[in-house]
Amino acid sequence: MQLPLTDRILKNKIALVTGAGRGIGRVIAGHLAAAGAEVFVAARSESDLQQTVEAIVSQGHRASKIVVDITDQTAVDQMLAHIESQSGHLDILVNNAGTFGPIGPLWESDSADWWQTLEVNLRGTYLCLRAALPGMVNRRSGHIINLSSSIGVRPTPHTTAYSVSKAAVAHLTACLALETKGHGVAVFALHPGTVLTDMTRTILETEAGQAWLPRTRNTFEEKRDFPPERAADIVVQLASGVADKLSGRFIFVTDDLPDLIRQAETTPGT
Secondary structure (H helix, E strand, O other): OOOOOOOOOOOOOEEEEEOOOOHHHHHHHHHHHHOOOEEEEEEOOHHHHHHHHHHHHOOOOOEEEEEOOOOOHHHHHHHHHHHHHHHOOOOEEEEOOOOOOOOOOHHHOOHHHHHHHHHHHHHHHHHHHHHHHHHHHHHOOEEEEEEOOHHHOOOOOOOHHHHHHHHHHHHHHHHHHHHHOOOOEEEEEEEOOOOOOHHHHHHHHOHHHHHHOHHHHHHHHOOOOOOHHHHHHHHHHHHHOOOHHHOOOEEEOOOOHHHHHHHHHHOOOO
16 A cells, blocks of 8 residues: 655655666666656666666656666765765665575585675675765765565575575664664665566576576466566655654565554554
């Protein structure tokens, strides 16, 4: 269930979406822009980012691209400096960039590939948080949405690198919400559901994915997947400030957000 939001509810807000060259990130960026935000989209592929920007601008909204490797601290710091020089501040950060990593038994995995998954999913998220938070804390205002996964909160075989990295992102979110409490910054982890993206196509089409993760194909065949727009709608709601009482929570795409807010408002100590 969605909250009733007014048009252009993010007017005058500045947003950054990582991994926005395609997939869920591109859709999230488009929804934030449609809600009135000026959106910076970041990824490694300039051509993908250009397509995202053109799609947003064609709808009469504002978007700019930044080519960046989020595992490079200097590059991430320069990205935030660029945003501040262009727009003055950052209001909304969506840490969406990620990779699935090796599939199969841990003892058969390539150690470099395994660790690179944590470099992208966890270190990349950390570096973007580290760069964005000083400005948000100083202004006592900001919203952060970290994309996680349900397999980060339940043991899942043959996906250890991805599962561990997403579990870390969820716990990082909860810890960070405690650190930023009282500083005007709200932080959320979001599971977007199983969405058909290039990442999930890798699982569906590769030999390793077909051998070790057949349940993913079953999800699509049984039509239990989710459109990326559903997660994007929730991101807009979280970024609007209406759910700040839920800072630190792991939000599922299937959650009834208004009900969660009502529970938080009526439960002592939350």
